[in-house]
Amino acid sequence: MPETIDNKNVFSLQEVALSIQSTLAARYGSSFWVKAEMNKLNYYPKSGHCYPDLVEKSEGKVVTLMRANLWKDDFAAINNNFLQVLKEPLKDGIKIMFLARINFDPVHGLALRILDIDPSYTLGDLEKEKQETIKRLHDEGVFGKNKTCIMPLLPQRIAIISVETSKGLADFREVIDKNPWRYCFFYMLFPSLLQGEKAVEGMLAQLNNIRKVISHFDLVAIIRGGGGDVGLSCYNDYALTREIALFPIPVVTGIGHSTNETVAEMVAFTNPITPTKLAEFLIQRFHNVSVPVNKAQETIVDKSRRLIREEKNTFQAQVKLFRSVSRNILVENKGNIEELTGKIVQQSKFLMRNQKEQLSLLTTDIKNKGMFVLHEASQRVNRQALMMKKDAVAMLGKFKLQVAQHVLQLKRVSKFRFSLGSEKIIYAQVRLSERSQLLLKSRSLELYNLEKNVSNLDPKNVLKRGFSVTLANGKSVRTTAQLKEGQQIKTIVYDGEILSDVKSIKKT
């Protein structure tokens, strides 16, 4: 009951809580179905109880958050039911439809107590999620990508995503390690959880690791086994399956039987389903190489031997044939040669004889013809000699006659010329004497006249007439200019010479 303190009604905390509790119990007396997302299961293994966080989201935002209680016994029953129907345990992040009762506890406060969860609702939701993943991968065009990777002829190097303790991994190793053909595989474990909530994260991390060293691997094998059919919904996760689909080398799955094939198995390069089958699949790939190699070896040995044998036979046959043919040719040619030799001898003998006859025939002919030519030539010479003699005699006679005629003529002509000449001479003698006497008379007259002139002109006759000649320095003086005063001069007269000196000179 409330106390009165300073005129106020004051309730104790417990009174308030109990009041709320009774009010709620009265208002929410029966249980009811609620749908919500179970964000966290919050399972406490020690007590076996769960305290799930329930949320409702709108456009990705939490619009309502309530805590719930799931008591140990209820949890066990519900979880069993889930495993049977969903092949999944209760876990974080699933949508649930649950039967609840509002519960208020004075100590723990308000909570929804979960009495039951309908697994088919969750199943439907999970299936819806799976379908959505498939659709998204298809829409993005990546769904079949990994199947287009090229698996090497020998898928020898395997990156295994599994757990060390997995029974599936043990099965795989059993087959691979103990294969009786001694095929050698290299595998390396990239450990990851393979089921439950942490599996997606773990597998994505390991795929990322494998990418870093991808050059060392031919394929990725996801191996799980021994865990039954539970906890496989992670293999429908969009992010994980997308990574598998887009992985650059083949991803092969051996995650055990499930009622429904997971998306991861669908997008994988191939899905041999179990780890053992996966190992056998790889062994088979080796067989695919090994068997043809062994067969190739046999074939090559066999065919080569046969080929050599055949060639040998052919060769021997050829040798035989060659020997026989060449012998025949030899014999034939020998015969031909002998025949030809005989012919040649015969022919040459005949030819020799023939030529000899012709030669002697020609010799005689040449002798006869020579004599004839000689005879003819000498006759011709004689004839010509005779003709030349006759000609010479005739010509000589002619000459003699001509000469005689010339002499006669010459005689006659000279006689005539002589008489003519002597007449002319007599006439000339007469004329010559006449002419000479005439000429003599005229010349002696002329001479007498001339003699008279010459004696008139003689200087002695001039000097005798009283003329003189004055000389100075040996030269006759004709002008006064020739003389100087005091000079000696010589004066020639008819009967001698006078020397005198010049006293004075007077020009006239």
Place this chain on the structure above:
Amino acid sequence: MEVNPNYTLAFEELQEIVSEIEKGEITVDELSEKVKRAALLIKICKEKLTTTEEDVNKILKELEAGEE
């Protein structure tokens, strides 16, 4: 034709030689060379089937180097 082909090429070449010899396309002249070659190819293939050169420690080192 590589001198030391990888096993895929070796396998293919081997198949080719087998096909040639089966069809009788190989003459005696070539036979010796072809058989020699085939022997090498068979050896490569068989060796590959039973050996590997990968080393876990090396890969781990590479992984660690990649994470730094």
